[in-house]
Amino acid sequence: MPIAHEFDYVKPGTIEEAIGILAEHGDGAQILAGGTDVVAQLRDDAITPEIVVDIKGIDGLGDIRLAGDRLFIGPLVTFTDVIESELIRESFPLFHEMAVKVASKGIRNRATVVGNICSAVPSCDAGPVLLVYDAQVLLLGPEGERTVPIDEWFVGPKKTDLRQCELVVGLEISSSARAFGGSYVKLGRYRGEDLAQASVAVLVSPDYEYRVAFGAVGPTPVRARELEAEIRNEEPSDEMLETARKAIPRETSPITDIRATAEYRAHMLEVMLERGIRAAVARLNGGGPEYGTRHI
Amino acid sequence: MKHSITLNVNGEEWDVDVAPNDTLLEVLRERVGIKSPKVGCERGDCGACTVILDGKTVRSCLVLAVEADGSGVLTVEGLSKEGPNELQQAFIDRNSFQCGFCAPGVVLAVSELLATNTSPTEDEVKEAIAGNLCRCTGYTPIVEAVMDVVEKDRT
Numbered sequence: 001m002p003i004a005h006e007f008d009y010v011k012p013g014t015i016e017e018a019i020g021i022l023a024e025h026g027d028g029a030q031i032l033a034g035g036t037d038v039v040a041q042l043r044d045d046a047i048t049p050e051i052v053v054d055i056k057g058i059d060g061l062g063d064i065r066l067a068g069d070r071l072f073i074g075p076l077v078t079f080t081d082v083i084e085s086e087l088i089r090e091s092f093p094l095f096h097e098m099a100v101k102v103a104s105k106g107i108r109n110r111a112t113v114v115g116n117i118c119s120a121v122p123s124c125d126a127g128p129v130l131l132v133y134d135a136q137v138l139l140l141g142p143e144g145e146r147t148v149p150i151d152e153w154f155v156g157p158k159k160t161d162l163r164q165c166e167l168v169v170g171l172e173i174s175s176s177a178r179a180f181g182g183s184y185v186k187l188g189r190y191r192g193e194d195l196a197q198a199s200v201a202v203l204v205s206p207d208y209e210y211r212v213a214f215g216a217v218g219p220t221p222v223r224a225r226e227l228e229a230e231i232r233n234e235e236p237s238d239e240m241l242e243t244a245r246k247a248i249p250r251e252t253s254p255i256t257d258i259r260a261t262a263e264y265r266a267h268m269l270e271v272m273l274e275r276g277i278r279a280a281v282a283r284l285n286g287g288g289p290e291y292g293t294r295h296i
Numbered sequence: 297m298k299h300s301i302t303l304n305v306n307g308e309e310w311d312v313d314v315a316p317n318d319t320l321l322e323v324l325r326e327r328v329g330i331k332s333p334k335v336g337c338e339r340g341d342c343g344a345c346t347v348i349l350d351g352k353t354v355r356s357c358l359v360l361a362v363e364a365d366g367s368g369v370l371t372v373e374g375l376s377k378e379g380p381n382e383l384q385q386a387f388i389d390r391n392s393f394q395c396g397f398c399a400p401g402v403v404l405a406v407s408e409l410l411a412t413n414t415s416p417t418e419d420e421v422k423e424a425i426a427g428n429l430c431r432c433t434g435y436t437p438i439v440e441a442v443m444d445v446v447e448k449d450r451t
Binding site for chain 2: 001003005008035036039052080103110190
């Protein structure tokens, strides 16, 4: 089925030019990067922009680099770029583990990490991992720069804190996470295109401060701060894992949909959290499965 | 507004005028006349429309033609200008396709893998084609054909 909606297409060469176009068209402008969500939404008439603003002509937006003590990820960085980045594999391996579990190669070659959090579906893979990394979303708009902690970025299903005429110009992750152990556990029906039925990201520091986030079990990816507090400074034990499992219902609100029932999601979260914590701690201590493993 | 774009399709230069809402898949099939990329799910799930765009597999149903301006597109027609290549021949020998609808996408997905990894494991092959759905074969003969090529090249 062809795309019925008609729109203009423009490919600005600079960020300033892009912001100018966004300011001129307001709601009528749709930013395009990888297009794996945007083109599907255009076909469904889920979005009906006047103008599509392709940002792939802007230099520097595809960068993955260390800027001071922070990792910078540009808005054109695809999941394949993440997987192929030595810097990420070496220093932010949890990010690598998440990227290899996204959809399939043909999607990962095109889909961007920033696009993933801008589409902001509750099951987005980048969400839970960026939450445990305490990422910052860097924005630029007609009024200037703005930085939003990822924790405040997701405001509802497919809804973010992005304001009209703003462009996400990058993500930043603190290098302090380099010494941490992590894991991303994704439950899906099959390998390939499937979205997560549930997902768990865990990051643990050398003094056993845990960061835990869940995906696809609430209106947005969510950081589980109460759960984290209850297991702080504890090494995994039967008792500690029991405490963690018991905290899950307070942090999540799984629903029944086409991909899974609420009961199944709730049950699997317990299994996934335990495996996620064990893998993250084992990796912190130099062991555990290689990053990229499926865990489930 | 129409945009004039240039595509290099299987080594041939094409100048076409496209509307912003024309997909690369539609332009390849309807304007360039390349019919191997198939119209399947049209939402990126099935992989039947896979083409290699500037060296990487993409879903041509999820790429606007205008985005591909100045790019190189490779399809199975480009692989088999002198008859089936080694990989395609292995698929024939193993009877790896029944209806054939998924075949072009699968061949391109495997070609992308073999371009960077000449001796993949069976698991790596399965991962490479995980986004190409086949409803006929159960995948076994497809993986066998790829492993035939891998093992032949190893010896």
